[in-house]
Amino acid sequence: MIDQNTRFLIVGLGLIGGSYAMGLKKKGYHVDAIDIQEESISYALQNNLIDHGSTYDTALIQQADIIISALYPKAMVTWIKNNQKHMKPHAFISDVSGVKSGIVEEIQNFLRDDLHFCASHPMAGKEVSGVQNADDTIFHSANFIITPTAKNTQQDISCLKDLAHILEFSHISILTLEEHDTMIGFLSQLTHVIAVSLMNTNDNTHLVDYTGDSFRDLTRIAKINENMWSELFFLNKDILIQEIDSFMKEVENLKTKLVEHDEEGLKTLFRQSTKRRKLFDR
Amino acid sequence: MIDQNTRFLIVGLGLIGGSYAMGLKKKGYHVDAIDIQEESISYALQNNLIDHGSTYDTALIQQADIIISALYPKAMVTWIKNNQKHMKPHAFISDVSGVKSGIVEEIQNFLRDDLHFCASHPMAGKEVSGVQNADDTIFHSANFIITPTAKNTQQDISCLKDLAHILEFSHISILTLEEHDTMIGFLSQLTHVIAVSLMNTNDNTHLVDYTGDSFRDLTRIAKINENMWSELFFLNKDILIQEIDSFMKEVENLKTKLVEHDEEGLKTLFRQSTKRRKLFDR
Numbered sequence: 117m118i119d120q121n122t123r124f125l126i127v128g129l130g131l132i133g134g135s136y137a138m139g140l141k142k143k144g145y146h147v148d149a150i151d152i153q154e155e156s157i158s159y160a161l162q163n164n165l166i167d168h169g170s171t172y173d174t175a176l177i178q179q180a181d182i183i184i185s186a187l188y189p190k191a192m193v194t195w196i197k198n199n200q201k202h203m204k205p206h207a208f209i210s211d212v213s214g215v216k217s218g219i220v221e222e223i224q225n226f227l228r229d230d231l232h233f234c235a236s237h238p239m240a241g242k243e244v245s246g247v248q249n250a251d252d253t254i255f256h257s258a259n260f261i262i263t264p265t266a267k268n269t270q271q272d273i274s275c276l277k278d279l280a281h282i283l284e285f286s287h288i289s290i291l292t293l294e295e296h297d298t299m300i301g302f303l304s305q306l307t308h309v310i311a312v313s314l315m316n317t318n319d320n321t322h323l324v325d326y327t328g329d330s331f332r333d334l335t336r337i338a339k340i341n342e343n344m345w346s347e348l349f350f351l352n353k354d355i356l357i358q359e360i361d362s363f364m365k366e367v368e369n370l371k372t373k374l375v376e377h378d379e380e381g382l383k384t385l386f387r388q389s390t391k392r393r394k395l396f397d398r
Numbered sequence: 399m400i401d402q403n404t405r406f407l408i409v410g411l412g413l414i415g416g417s418y419a420m421g422l423k424k425k426g427y428h429v430d431a432i433d434i435q436e437e438s439i440s441y442a443l444q445n446n447l448i449d450h451g452s453t454y455d456t457a458l459i460q461q462a463d464i465i466i467s468a469l470y471p472k473a474m475v476t477w478i479k480n481n482q483k484h485m486k487p488h489a490f491i492s493d494v495s496g497v498k499s500g501i502v503e504e505i506q507n508f509l510r511d512d513l514h515f516c517a518s519h520p521m522a523g524k525e526v527s528g529v530q531n532a533d534d535t536i537f538h539s540a541n542f543i544i545t546p547t548a549k550n551t552q553q554d555i556s557c558l559k560d561l562a563h564i565l566e567f568s569h570i571s572i573l574t575l576e577e578h579d580t581m582i583g584f585l586s587q588l589t590h591v592i593a594v595s596l597m598n599t600n601d602n603t604h605l606v607d608y609t610g611d612s613f614r615d616l617t618r619i620a621k622i623n624e625n626m627w628s629e630l631f632f633l634n635k636d637i638l639i640q641e642i643d644s645f646m647k648e649v650e651n652l653k654t655k656l657v658e659h660d661e662e663g664l665k666t667l668f669r670q671s672t673k674r675r676k677l678f679d680r
Binding site for chain 2: 258289306309313315316325326327333343367379382383394395
């Protein structure tokens with residue numbers, strides 16, 4: 117479905133949008149981009165990440181075979197709603213959003229019948245943002261998750277698999293919207309809750325000189341883009357609250373072993389975590 | 399106080415004891431060792447980490463100018479109590495224990511008047527144990543903490559500073575026993591509680607394929623030596639329970655922002671953690 121004549125349009129030239137553009141251009145595809153920031157477009161043009169770009173140009177939308185929204189989820193909904201009228205018949209749209217439920221159904225409900233939207237999530241990132249930090253190699257060791265619904269076809273899934281191969285993702289998974297959001301709630305959002313909360317526990321800044329690698333590793337993700345993550349948290353609120361509750365129950369459980377001086381109980385928890393964590397070693 | 403004639407005795411040839419031996423031998427010092435495991439002694443001799451070693455030899459104790467206990471804290475108390483009668487007058491003793499209060503006062507209370515014990519803590523480690531993994535370079539980017547009491551002299555502190563320089567620690571700090579244990583309770587023990595509890599939250603092993611770097615970083619220390627860490631946790635129980643409570647209060651606080659859909663409150667927490675974490679960047 118993707119061939120050398122396929123024209124891509126990236127909407128939103130941030131870190132991820134820019135990295136998609138970079139990876140696609142390297143493979144010889146035609147890539148256009150729309151971004152509200154003039155300087156992001158200029159940077160992308162100067163660095164050969166895109167063929168054409170504009171802060172807004174309906175011609176670029178009309179010409180696109182595949183449109184990738186790399187906007188925040190809510191901004192994406194609005195943008196597709198407002199701009200689907202410019203899209204060519206049978207254009208294919210996907211995204212990069214970190215939360216799927218709610219967003220995907222809403223788009224599929226208002227989408228023109230002759231357009232195709234199938235959601236996907238590149239599980240890659242950096243602690244820095246912006247097209248200036250674009251780097252398509254972040255995808256090479258990452259998972260690409262496709263989250264089709266009943267409205268999607270095998271062709272939609274194949275198209276996204278092609279995209280994942282072009283961008284050299286190391287692993288492709290297919291999950292339902294709910295499976296995706298539950299997995300993300302635990303692996304990604306809960307870990308950010310923990311890092312942020314640990315960093316906010318006490319004023320610990322006088323401890324900088326004593327800090328070893330384990331504290332640094334645990335709090336690395338406490339440097340967090342507040343606008344993106346608050347949007348993602350609220351979109352996945354119910355699942356995230358459940359995950360927080362499960363985690364707190366487990367911390368409470370460990371605390372009880374300490375309070376009751378239950379040495380064997382504590383060691384059992386340590387043995388379980390050790391055994392499980394070993395499965396996650398690469 | 400330490401010169402080229404100084405004879406060191408390492409008691410307990412595990413990862414840290416072995417790494418001390420390695421670092422001291424590289425600088426040309428005479429290093430002996432005692433360990434209950436014959437194979438640890440053989441390994442250390444074969445690999446030139448020590449000059450002499452034995453599973454138990456009072457002559458090695460008698461000859462030592464500086465004795466470093468690299469035993470677990472409780473085993474150290476017993477060992478020093480049983481063996482101080484063999485030590486030469488004015489021998490200097492230190493340790494590597496991760497918890498100080500209780501242990502240090504106990505030793506200083508029963509110690510012969512002509513012996514010197516000043517506690518210290520090399521804040522370095524690895525996820526593997528045993529003398530076979532000894533590596534003195536783990537100290538080169540690490541902090542060396544000296545925890546003197548009113549019973550210690552400036553000479554004791556100078557001796558430990560010399561030791562830290564010989565082993566090439568990057569930073570030396572002096573803390574009271576309580577300051578040390580509070581710092582360790584937060585930076586080291588609480589982080590292990592979090593990693594273990596996160597790993598034990600749900601049976602998450604089916605998520606291996608989706609796991610990114612942030613989850614791996616956060617749970618790396620969930621692989622944990624159950625005997626050492628349960629001893630350290632119980633020795634620092636009161637402080638650790640306080641730290642757990644402070645952390646859980648902070649998680650609860652973030653959860654409340656979610657439940658109440660307090661977007662500005664959530665962003666404020668994100669901004670605080672981001673600002674604080676930046677101070678910890680190297």
